[in-house]
Amino acid sequence: MRLASSLGLRRLAAASRHQKAPALARRAQMATAAAAPKVAPLGDWVSPISSELITSRTLGLGSPTVLPDGTITWAEMRPSEGGRTVIVARLPDGSAADVTPPPDSGLNVRTRVHEYGGGEHLVLADGRLVFSNFA
Numbered sequence: 001m002r003l004a005s006s007l008g009l010r011r012l013a014a015a016s017r018h019q020k021a022p023a024l025a026r027r028a029q030m031a032t033a034a035a036a037p038k039v040a041p042l043g044d045w046v047s048p049i050s051s052e053l054i055t056s057r058t059l060g061l062g063s064p065t066v067l068p069d070g071t072i073t074w075a076e077m078r079p080s081e082g083g084r085t086v087i088v089a090r091l092p093d094g095s096a097a098d099v100t101p102p103p104d105s106g107l108n109v110r111t112r113v114h115e116y117g118g119g120e121h122l123v124l125a126d127g128r129l130v131f132s133n134f135a
Contacts, residue, residue: 067125085108087100
């Protein structure tokens with residue numbers, strides 16, 4: 001009796017799985033169709049990645065300098081400040097801070113003397129900063 005009743009339950013479970021299989025297959029087909037790439041003429045497709053998305057979240061780093069006391073400085077271009085470049089220093093104790101004044105100062109450590117940038121600032125051995133203000 002037990003064997004027959006358990007066999008009946010297995011048949012019901014198997015029948016239930018077979019009934020669900022077409023529905024699952026239809027869902028899989030719809031998901032695949034939705035994810036399938038759409039063909040568009042060259043230059044007419046819309047990219048989900050915009051130049052604004054990339055440039056608004058990318059810090060530009062350059063011109064690293066190590067001073068005799070172990071302080072490290074670098075130039076940091078900040079999209080959040082309208083592309084302004086500041087000098088940042090990391091002291092030997094591990095703390096870091098901007099060396100250039102805040103954005104409302106109007107100072108931007110940048111130059112167009114060199115086509116690809118660089119040479120916009122110099123940190124002297126005694127820690128003084130000399131830079132070109134891009135006004």
